[in-house]
Amino acid sequence: MNLALSFRPQNFSDIVGQGELVGIFKKFISMQKLPHSIFFGIAGCGKTSFARVVAKEFGLDFYEFDGGNFKLEELRKILDHYKESLYKPLIFIDEIHRLSKTQQEMLLIPMENYRLILIGASTQNPYFALSSGIRSRSMLFEFKALKPQDLEILLVRVQEKINFSIDEDAKAFLLKSADARAMLNWLEFALVLDPKHIDLVNLKKLRNSVNTQGVSSKDNHYLLISAMIKSLRGSDVDGALYYLARLIDEGESADFIARRLVIFASEDIGNADTKALNLALCTLEGVKNIGYPEASILLGQCAIYLASAIKSNASYKAIKEALAYVKNNEALDVPNHLNNHHQERQNYLYPHDFGDWVEQKYLSKDLKFYHSKGLGEEARLLENLKKLKNHKA
Numbered sequence: 001m002n003l004a005l006s007f008r009p010q011n012f013s014d015i016v017g018q019g020e021l022v023g024i025f026k027k028f029i030s031m032q033k034l035p036h037s038i039f040f041g042i043a044g045c046g047k048t049s050f051a052r053v054v055a056k057e058f059g060l061d062f063y064e065f066d067g068g069n070f071k072l073e074e075l076r077k078i079l080d081h082y083k084e085s086l087y088k089p090l091i092f093i094d095e096i097h098r099l100s101k102t103q104q105e106m107l108l109i110p111m112e113n114y115r116l117i118l119i120g121a122s123t124q125n126p127y128f129a130l131s132s133g134i135r136s137r138s139m140l141f142e143f144k145a146l147k148p149q150d151l152e153i154l155l156v157r158v159q160e161k162i163n164f165s166i167d168e169d170a171k172a173f174l175l176k177s178a179d180a181r182a183m184l185n186w187l188e189f190a191l192v193l194d195p196k197h198i199d200l201v202n203l204k205k206l207r208n209s210v211n212t213q214g215v216s217s218k219d220n221h222y223l224l225i226s227a228m229i230k231s232l233r234g235s236d237v238d239g240a241l242y243y244l245a246r247l248i249d250e251g252e253s254a255d256f257i258a259r260r261l262v263i264f265a266s267e268d269i270g271n272a273d274t275k276a277l278n279l280a281l282c283t284l285e286g287v288k289n290i291g292y293p294e295a296s297i298l299l300g301q302c303a304i305y306l307a308s309a310i311k312s313n314a315s316y317k318a319i320k321e322a323l324a325y326v327k328n329n330e331a332l333d334v335p336n337h338l339n340n341h342h343q344e345r346q347n348y349l350y351p352h353d354f355g356d357w358v359e360q361k362y363l364s365k366d367l368k369f370y371h372s373k374g375l376g377e378e379a380r381l382l383e384n385l386k387k388l389k390n391h392k393a
Helices: 019-030 047-058 072-081 101-112 132-136 148-161 168-174 180-193 200-206 218-233 237-249 254-272 274-290 295-308 314-328 343-347 377-389
Strands: 037-040 062-066 090-094 117-122 139-142
Touching (some): 101 132, 168 200, 237 254, 254 295, 254 314, 254 377, 274 295
Parallel strands (some): 090 117
């Protein structure tokens, strides 16, 4: 018996966890009004099962696609089938973040015209992974990691259908697994070893260890990310690698880690080492195309470089200061000589005609946001500015 399939929820009462979302969708269904939806959250928290239940409860035909192998031709055939019907299919796209930009754009018109009901599932933050067009047409719902008490409800259901006993220490160990699917698969093969009784010895034969604070713990998720970033900032290569390895081992998305590295490269290294941002961006693109386990190599290489690079947050602080000023002060008038629609535009001095720099006002008020630390390549950039203004370029 495949436990993961056998105990897949058939209705809302079967769903463990996600109580708030169950309430919301019950209301949608009672009003016969279902929005396009994006479900996002860690793997194994029930996004696909939830979508299946929604389709069943609403009475919609359910079509499931994999974002990594999505073919627009197949979707067109489905939509053509319902062309003359008032009935709409529910199109579920797992890993919707893997759709190309073109594929996402092709969904917009049928979504707009409600020729389908779209539910997409993703382990990625939709604000990073999906186009603004998809997001603006959809409701975004975050799925929370299942808690041990949620998994215990599922375990009891399995015991009610399959007669077996389980030791308390084995039970506690089992409930620390990362998600429902992992727990059911683990349980299934533990019952192969002993169909009547589960003990800790047999569980550990199948999985030597389990992180008590794995990706199922939101607090630990942010704790590890924060610890990795702080290690990078502190130029501790081994610390950064340790927390990176923890994140990878606990199932964190390679895309998510890479995005954090990109942000760090700009925020904490900036122009002190311009290669850092390029490497981080290449890492982000690389892990999207490669995936685990090889993606861990790219992440490791990038983390080592970022930890070893000269650091400066001058650029980060500069844009923060500029944004704060704009938000809290009246807008400055653009000087007339910079305005192409003003008669004084002919007074604009073209720097290339003056040895690449000429003194003129670019702001109607003297402001200074950028304060270079003169570290790494920032020192060269600062020297460039000095040379230009001294007419030595």
